[in-house]
Amino acid sequence: MLTLNQLTKVYSVGDPALRDVTFRVPRGQVVGLIGPSGAGKSTLIRCINRLVEPSSGAIYLDETDLTCLGSRELRRARRRIGMIFQEYALVERLTVMENVLSGRLGYVPFWRSFTRRFPGHDIENAYRLLDRVGLLAHADKRADALSGGQRQRVGIARALAQEPELLLVDEPTASLDPKTSRQIMRLITEICAERQLPAIVNIHDVPLAQQFVDRLVGLRAGQMVFDDTPDRLDETMLSEIYGAEDWTAMDQEDDEPESSSDAQISLRLPGAAT
Amino acid sequence: MTANAAYPRRWKRPPQLVTTRRWRLTLPLLVVAYLVLALGSLEIDAGRVVEGLSRGARFIQGFLQPDFVSRWQDIRQGLIESLTMTLTATVVGVLISVPIGIGAARNLSPRPVYLVCRSIVAVSRSLQEIIIAIFLVAMFGFGPFAGFLTLAFASIGFVAKLLADDIEEASASQIEAIRATGASGLQLIHYAIQPQVMPRLIGLSLYRLDINFRESAVIGIVGAGGIGATLNTAIDRYEYDSAGAILLLVIAIVMLSEYGSSYLRKTLQ
Numbered sequence: 001m002l003t004l005n006q007l008t009k010v011y012s013v014g015d016p017a018l019r020d021v022t023f024r025v026p027r028g029q030v031v032g033l034i035g036p037s038g039a040g041k042s043t044l045i046r047c048i049n050r051l052v053e054p055s056s057g058a059i060y061l062d063e064t065d066l067t068c069l070g071s072r073e074l075r076r077a078r079r080r081i082g083m084i085f086q087e088y089a090l091v092e093r094l095t096v097m098e099n100v101l102s103g104r105l106g107y108v109p110f111w112r113s114f115t116r117r118f119p120g121h122d123i124e125n126a127y128r129l130l131d132r133v134g135l136l137a138h139a140d141k142r143a144d145a146l147s148g149g150q151r152q153r154v155g156i157a158r159a160l161a162q163e164p165e166l167l168l169v170d171e172p173t174a175s176l177d178p179k180t181s182r183q184i185m186r187l188i189t190e191i192c193a194e195r196q197l198p199a200i201v202n203i204h205d206v207p208l209a210q211q212f213v214d215r216l217v218g219l220r221a222g223q224m225v226f227d228d229t230p231d232r233l234d235e236t237m238l239s240e241i242y243g244a245e246d247w248t249a250m251d252q253e254d255d256e257p258e259s260s261s262d263a264q265i266s267l268r269l270p271g272a273a274t
Numbered sequence: 275m276t277a278n279a280a281y282p283r284r285w286k287r288p289p290q291l292v293t294t295r296r297w298r299l300t301l302p303l304l305v306v307a308y309l310v311l312a313l314g315s316l317e318i319d320a321g322r323v324v325e326g327l328s329r330g331a332r333f334i335q336g337f338l339q340p341d342f343v344s345r346w347q348d349i350r351q352g353l354i355e356s357l358t359m360t361l362t363a364t365v366v367g368v369l370i371s372v373p374i375g376i377g378a379a380r381n382l383s384p385r386p387v388y389l390v391c392r393s394i395v396a397v398s399r400s401l402q403e404i405i406i407a408i409f410l411v412a413m414f415g416f417g418p419f420a421g422f423l424t425l426a427f428a429s430i431g432f433v434a435k436l437l438a439d440d441i442e443e444a445s446a447s448q449i450e451a452i453r454a455t456g457a458s459g460l461q462l463i464h465y466a467i468q469p470q471v472m473p474r475l476i477g478l479s480l481y482r483l484d485i486n487f488r489e490s491a492v493i494g495i496v497g498a499g500g501i502g503a504t505l506n507t508a509i510d511r512y513e514y515d516s517a518g519a520i521l522l523l524v525i526a527i528v529m530l531s532e533y534g535s536s537y538l539r540k541t542l543q
Contacts, residue, residue: 049454075456078454079456085450089445089447089450090448091465091466092469093473094465102465103455105452110461162455162456
């Protein structure tokens with residue numbers, strides 16, 4: 001379980017990026033984090049594994065307070081937190097397998113990672129994960145030889161190789177087409193359900209978020225302005241989060257093509273997955 | 275937008291560098307005046323030019339009939355010295371450059387390490403090879419050892435600086451992703467940085483190998499051994515045919531390594 005308690009981040013210039021954000025994510029729950037650009041979504045996610053140092057407040061992953069760890073304990077904590085990135089952030093010149101195995105870096109000593117002699121169960125697990133995300137045949141390709149959707153699956157496999165207790169997902173569908181976006185979101189939510197993983201998914205596509213997540217948290221200018229199930233997000237709340245706008249067109253767009261394209265996706269998925 | 279506003283039909287790019295009209299006119303005049311005065315102080319002497327040209331003709335005559343044979347022992351010795359010193363200096367220089375380059379990358383190193391490494395780079399880059407060679411020959415005596423040290427030292431500035439710049443341009447998201455897995459500092463460098471900069475590092479090393487060979491011909495003139503020393507001796511003895519042979523060999527070797535290294539760099543991308 002992840003608990004954020006009055007998390008605040010102030011950058012040296014400008015307004016606070018996060019103000020007293022407090023919420024709790026139980027096991028197996030996927031939380032969508034929505035809000036306009038600059039609302040602090042990225043900062044919030046990066047404060048949790050301290051790629052960004054929070055200014056004040058506390059973050060508990062189970063019993064550990066992540067905000068007051070020394071560098072060694074921080075690395076130990078980071079390996080319990082899997083992260084999936086916008087634009088995949090794979091190391092492009094490494095092979096798919098090396099990228100997945102890099103999820104084990106926090107667990108193995110330097111000489112093992114340097115000589116690529118990872119323990120047998122790590123390698124076995126990496127193959128299992130690649131099979132799970134449908135990329136077993138691509139294990140020895142270079143990461144930059146894959147398509148966007150495939151790369152994001154490698155990103156997911158890398159995060160899962162850490163055997164995480166929490167998933168942080170930063171704009172996983174930012175540069176993917178609508179169909180691939182849905183496949184990726186489905187994969188993430190399925191995996192979280194399988195492993196009872198709590199997850200925070202930072203996402204700018206509200207209809208997509210509503211379709212897949214269990215709960216939505218809305219940020220505006222670093223403050224939480226919404227925290228409820230996706231069906232409770234109405235036009236008034238959207239305006240509260242993003243500012244006034246005509247939201248009716250989005251609902252139509254949301255309902256129509258999805259139901260039809262969804263059927264297609266689930267039909268094609270077995271084929272697309274190999 | 276107003277309905278009937280009269281917009282101008284002429285537009286001129288506003289002056290960007292010098293905005294006052296008076297200075298725009300006087301500055302070029304000052305530059306021309308300086309040029310005229312400076313040329314006047316050079317004491318250009320037609321007699322010396324003529325004399326120099328006829329001497330040049332003798333050089334060219336010699337170069338056109340290169341003599342590889344009569345001084346072949348010296349030339350061979352010089353070439354071997356040069357090649358040895360080039361290769362060893364490049365290897366040692368690159369090996370030392372890697373940690374310094376990593377230290378001099380702002381996105382990886384803490385501020386004090388960064389400053390120390392950048393100053394090493396700055397010192398190495400600000401001293402021209404010949405000046406270093408003069409110092410080192412004075413310290414360690416004539417011969418290829420001084421040349422080796424000179425080239426290794428100069429390589430450090432070159433390779434470390436360009437490597438550090440390349441590391442600073444490495445994709446931040448890839449670094450972030452590896453950091454987020456809980457990787458240690460060394461693992462971060464090996465998994466996130468090394469794959470991104472390796473092709474460039476190999477390219478730089480090969481390029482530096484070229485440069486070092488060319489430089490080895492120059493620093494030989496101030497006593498640091500190698501083919502430069504042989505060339506210097508040949509010119510001092512007015513053996514322009516041997517000098518021509520040496521120059522041709524240097525050109526051939528530089529061209530060969532140039533082609534070789536650019537071919538290798540292309541295949542490594």
